[in-house]
Amino acid sequence: MSLIEVHNVIKNYIDGKNTVEALRGVDIKIETGEFTAIAGPSGSGKTTLLNLIGGLDTVTSGTIKVDDVELSAVSIRRLSEMRLHKIGFVFQSYNLMPVLSALENVEFTMMLQSVPKRERTRRAKEILDKVGLSEHAHRRPPALSGGQQQRVAVARAIVSGPAVVLADEPTANLDSGTGAKLLDLMRTLNKTENMTFIFSTHDPMVMDYATRLIQLHDGAVRSDEMKNSKTAG
Amino acid sequence: MLLRMAWLNIWRNPKRTIILLCSIIVGLVGIIFLMGFIRGWFDAMINKTIRTYEGHMKIMGPGYNENPIIENHMRVTEKTQEWLATDPAISASAERVAVQGLASSAHRSMIVKIIGIDPANERNVSVIADSMRSGKFLDPDERNSIIIGEPLADKLKTGLGKRVVLMSQQLGGQIGSEAFKVKGVFNTGSTAYDEHTVYILKSDAQRMLEFHNRITEIVILLDNIGNSDATAARAVASLDNENLEVLTWKERLPFVTKSIEMSNKSMLFVYAVFYLAMAFGILNALLMSIGERIHEFGVMMAIGTSRSIIVLMILLESVCIATIAVVIGTALGVSLVNFFGKTGMDLSAFAEAMEYIQAENVLYLYVTPSDIAFATIATFLVAILFSFYPAMKASRMRPVDALRKTG
Ligand SMILES: Nc1ncnc2c1ncn2[C@@H]1O[C@H](COP(=O)(O)OP(=O)(O)OP(=O)(O)O)[C@@H](O)[C@H]1O
Ligand SMILES: [Mg+2]
Numbered sequence: 001m002s003l004i005e006v007h008n009v010i011k012n013y014i015d016g017k018n019t020v021e022a023l024r025g026v027d028i029k030i031e032t033g034e035f036t037a038i039a040g041p042s043g044s045g046k047t048t049l050l051n052l053i054g055g056l057d058t059v060t061s062g063t064i065k066v067d068d069v070e071l072s073a074v075s076i077r078r079l080s081e082m083r084l085h086k087i088g089f090v091f092q093s094y095n096l097m098p099v100l101s102a103l104e105n106v107e108f109t110m111m112l113q114s115v116p117k118r119e120r121t122r123r124a125k126e127i128l129d130k131v132g133l134s135e136h137a138h139r140r141p142p143a144l145s146g147g148q149q150q151r152v153a154v155a156r157a158i159v160s161g162p163a164v165v166l167a168d169e170p171t172a173n174l175d176s177g178t179g180a181k182l183l184d185l186m187r188t189l190n191k192t193e194n195m196t197f198i199f200s201t202h203d204p205m206v207m208d209y210a211t212r213l214i215q216l217h218d219g220a221v222r223s224d225e226m227k228n229s230k231t232a233g
Numbered sequence: 234m235l236l237r238m239a240w241l242n243i244w245r246n247p248k249r250t251i252i253l254l255c256s257i258i259v260g261l262v263g264i265i266f267l268m269g270f271i272r273g274w275f276d277a278m279i280n281k282t283i284r285t286y287e288g289h290m291k292i293m294g295p296g297y298n299e300n301p302i303i304e305n306h307m308r309v310t311e312k313t314q315e316w317l318a319t320d321p322a323i324s325a326s327a328e329r330v331a332v333q334g335l336a337s338s339a340h341r342s343m344i345v346k347i348i349g350i351d352p353a354n355e356r357n358v359s360v361i362a363d364s365m366r367s368g369k370f371l372d373p374d375e376r377n378s379i380i381i382g383e384p385l386a387d388k389l390k391t392g393l394g395k396r397v398v399l400m401s402q403q404l405g406g407q408i409g410s411e412a413f414k415v416k417g418v419f420n421t422g423s424t425a426y427d428e429h430t431v432y433i434l435k436s437d438a439q440r441m442l443e444f445h446n447r448i449t450e451i452v453i454l455l456d457n458i459g460n461s462d463a464t465a466a467r468a469v470a471s472l473d474n475e476n477l478e479v480l481t482w483k484e485r486l487p488f489v490t491k492s493i494e495m496s497n498k499s500m501l502f503v504y505a506v507f508y509l510a511m512a513f514g515i516l517n518a519l520l521m522s523i524g525e526r527i528h529e530f531g532v533m534m535a536i537g538t539s540r541s542i543i544v545l546m547i548l549l550e551s552v553c554i555a556t557i558a559v560v561i562g563t564a565l566g567v568s569l570v571n572f573f574g575k576t577g578m579d580l581s582a583f584a585e586a587m588e589y590i591q592a593e594n595v596l597y598l599y600v601t602p603s604d605i606a607f608a609t610i611a612t613f614l615v616a617i618l619f620s621f622y623p624a625m626k627a628s629r630m631r632p633v634d635a636l637r638k639t640g
Contacts, residue, residue: 056535057633077539084537091535091636094528099241104234109536111234156536 009062037210088157147178239549265566269598288452325357334401349438368417379413382427531635555616
């Protein structure tokens, strides 16, 4: 059993009269500890695939299993719980609750998990320290740079130890230097905590960090290769 | 943390929140003011009647209330006098002889209510002595004087110093008749009353009607209108074998109690309109604020926030708003009512209308704790009820659809 099993997934969007075939039969297995990049041109289905794995959207046909749970077979409530406990998300931008400080944003997930206040503050501080933001813990997102915001989002995604972190173009809104630093951070967490990451990108520099590169094209897997990562320092 | 988020969220668009707050506050002040006004108005209305003629309570001979003829008279016993003197709630009482009769001037005759009084006692229970337009109130030493209502004087074309002949049925069935000299003209402000009422000395009435020392009623004024029922109950208990009827103003004036009940019901409709206006304000503001935050809700759902937490957060936002509005609105509304409760609200400008509704010109507004509880709870209910739709709508979005909304 793999951590994530995507089996023969087809996803069609009905857009008015037209049907858009966003994914046309995708088969992927991902193991714990992988650091996978999903690459491909715009419109190739990267976001669609990540959303399906994260249980944000439903497949047209095929199956997706995360940690041996078949997503299409569970209730909306159960899906929400899966996202809370097993899956971390990092989006391209606007990841954070603007009214909460960095620290509170990280605490938010733990609050949903009913972690006691003391414990969650301690853990949130610890994680912010790990992503190098302890001085900015009390700032609100609008007072943080794009890179800092993404780090907070990564911190929030990993704080409760999910099985996998899904990041949809996490560096797309960052300059290359800042993007590289974020990737360094993710890779370090991947190595030190054995945290599984799947991130999408169309930036070759970002792909360099991956240990596995899946290329999508027109909704199908064109290539899938293990490779050497440009290891973080 | 959710409460904190809700609190912070409502201040993301301070202008909108303040406008919403203002509209709820204005509505609430309006509702509380109306409540106070209605209460003040009814009290003025009741007070007017009580202080003109009715008193808080009356003791009467059996059947007199139903059929006010002199055969249904009463006698004042020692027991009654003792009770009147000792009951703690009674502040004043007066005996009266009240009968229907005919008042005639040189010009014409009119059917009137002839009320025989003891001037000194009557002063304590009614405002008639203070309502003199011209001339003087009755004097116990001046036999066969009469005071008459101003409109009645006009109709009879009579006036101070002139003669008025009263005629009424005696206890034996004969017609008693005596001439009286107009000593004063009164105006209570109620044309209906003044047009048909004359006052003479009780002793004159008793003589004219061959009534000896009988009377028709004892009118009682209490220290507080709220004690009416309890005092009436004590009266019934103390005077149980005296063959008397004890009636509170509520029983004497059933139309007043009825009309209070009815207008309270119709006020509910007015309040409902106020609340509905509030409700749409809340609905509108919430839908707008949620519309601006769809992406954020998408993120919340993506990271595992359940639908119920999202609903709860939105409800908390409107509860926060309602709380602020209720605190400010109630404070303002109650201050306004209290202000007009102390200084009185002078409606002399609308005197004609006020006469029509039989109330005094100055209203003293007040609200009860139950009024405030009603206004407050209803505000919260409206806030919560009308947040449900936007909250459910937000929580039922699919995370993918919510996330696609950028910004
Ligand atoms: N909600 C939708 N309705 C209709 N078509 C959609 C919808 N979402 C995505 N698509 C279509 O599905 C295809 C795959 O889209 P997707 O967003 O997965 O691509 P992507 O690889 O993430 O692209 P990008 O690099 O631009 O983010 C595209 O053709 C897109 O137009
Ligand atoms: Mg995309």
